[in-house]
Amino acid sequence: MGAQVLLADRYQLQELLGHGAMGEVWRAADEVLGRLVAVKLVRAEETTDTERFRMEAQTAGRLNHPNVVSVYDFGSHHDQLYLVMELVDGWSLAQERSMRGVLDPQEAVSIAAQMAAGLSTAHRQGVIHRDIKPANVMISTERTVKITDFGIARFTDDASSTLTATGKILGTADYLAPERALGRPALPASDVYSLGCVLYELLTGRPPFRGATSLAVVQQHVDAAATPPAQLRPEIPEPLSEYVLQLLAKDPGRRPATEHAADWLNTQQWTPPPAENDAAFIPAPPIPSSPPSPPADTRMSHSRPRDRRRLASKAALGGAAVALFAGAAVIGASLNSGDDSPSPPASPTPATVRSVPAGEAPTSPPTTASPTTAIPSPAPPSPETRGDDEDRKGKGKHGKGSGD
Incomplete structure (x- = not known):
């Protein structure tokens, strides 16, 4: 996936931070809120149950604590599930x-x-x-x-x-x-x-x-x-x-x-x-x-x-x-x-x-x-x-x- 991809008409992927068995993580710009975020693109074979993915992402999104990386958003882009998370300077x-x-x-x-x-x-x-x-x-x-x-x-x-x-x-x-x-x-x-x-x-x-x-x-x-x-x-x-x-x-x-x-x-x-x-x-x-x-x-x-x-x-x-x-x-x-x-x-x-x-x-x-x-x-x-x-x-x- 190229660095110019606009995910869900909102998240501009900028730089690949890493990838592994679960998928890829990108630095991205949230063009709606004007902030940098981390976007995880999850491999299709790792999330065969889309409903379960949705429920788990919602659960993680409720964890509002300074010692937990926040989950902002989730969805599907061309049948590939993604999570949008806090980008940590560290x-x-x-x-x-x-x-x-x-x-x-x-x-x-x-x-x-x-x-x-x-x-x-x-x-x-x-x-x-x-x-x-x-x-x-x-x-x-x-x-x-x-x-x-x-x-x-x-x-x-x-x-x-x-x-x-x-x-x-x-x-x-x-x-x-x-x-x-x-x-x-x-x-x-x-x-x-x-x-x-x-x-x-x-x-x-x-x-x-x-x-x-x-x-x-x-x-x-x-x-x-x-x-x-x-x-x-x-x-x-x-x-x-x-x-x-x-x-x-x-x-x-x-x-x-x-x-x-x-x-x-x-x-x-x-x-x-x-x-x-x-x-x-x-x-x-x-x-x-x-x-x-x-x-x-x-x-x-x-x-x-x-x-x-x-x-x-x-x-x-x-x-x-x-x-x-x-x-x-x-x-x-x-x-x-x-x-x-x-x-x-x-x-x-x-x-x-x-x-x-x-x-x-x-x-x-x-x-x-x-x-x-x-x-x-x-x-x-x-x-x-x-x-x-x-x-x-x-x-x-x-x-x-x-x-x-």
Whole structure:
């Protein structure tokens, strides 16, 4: 499709920002309202149910929150469905993580708190994201966090299963909740688990689980306990390390709700350690947050030993379920269909990764000369169970098309 196309007699397509399995994302000018937008042209084979697409787009359009990329419009152009979304001046969290390594705990908490706030609004509207990962999180030039792809993952997923008709898992292996790995329906708590995986990665420089294949990673999500973040990076405050493990609870019912996560994270404030005590880590300036007064949480009263005993008792059953699930996935499609998230660091010691402060220009800073939605980092891909990311061939480091 050429750059001079006028979509629906309103949206002038200007520049291709990226394309992937789901379709193409374009920078466009809304000639009616006189503003720049992002337009996603969805491949016909991905949206065979036009009515469902319409309902999902309407649902996503109701999510009015500063931490969610807005959906403005949707329709059909020459039998091709499209979504019109907010164009963000910034880059993806995947790019930020790739360039900076680990983040200062206070900054990582600020990002996770904004993500939790956006997810909380979506969950109150009955919308589950299903694919929370750094590549689907935008950071504006003003350091505002915005979650992309609301509604997209929903209408490409079946409400009763995590498998497509061909056996593909919908989601990314590094951030996939255990219940989804077992083929169960996605829940709001599934997004909470993925949020915990993202926060874990921001703090330690690696996802909670790593393996040679996507299936190996998925298996660990089901039956392995994550190493406490504070053990991988001692400067991480112990209360934060413990809370991350709560977000990663195997039982969805034992994870805090997104509203609680947003409140708890917003009340945390720690003083970064002196730079001379950690030559490998240069802390970023603390992000302003509310006064530290963590609310009481009766849902967090369960003891960790009890969790471990319950985990051990379910290990055999979980392994069998994943084995059955893996069979379907292997028959349907390869689990290694690509990912736009940065690959985990080669070193198993995340503390040796240098962090670049928010105010310091990284070696290859994201360009922000023009507003775009963030595309992910050009770093080598990590295993993913579906290949629908728009940023594979995105323009430079400007950002990704919202809503992939």
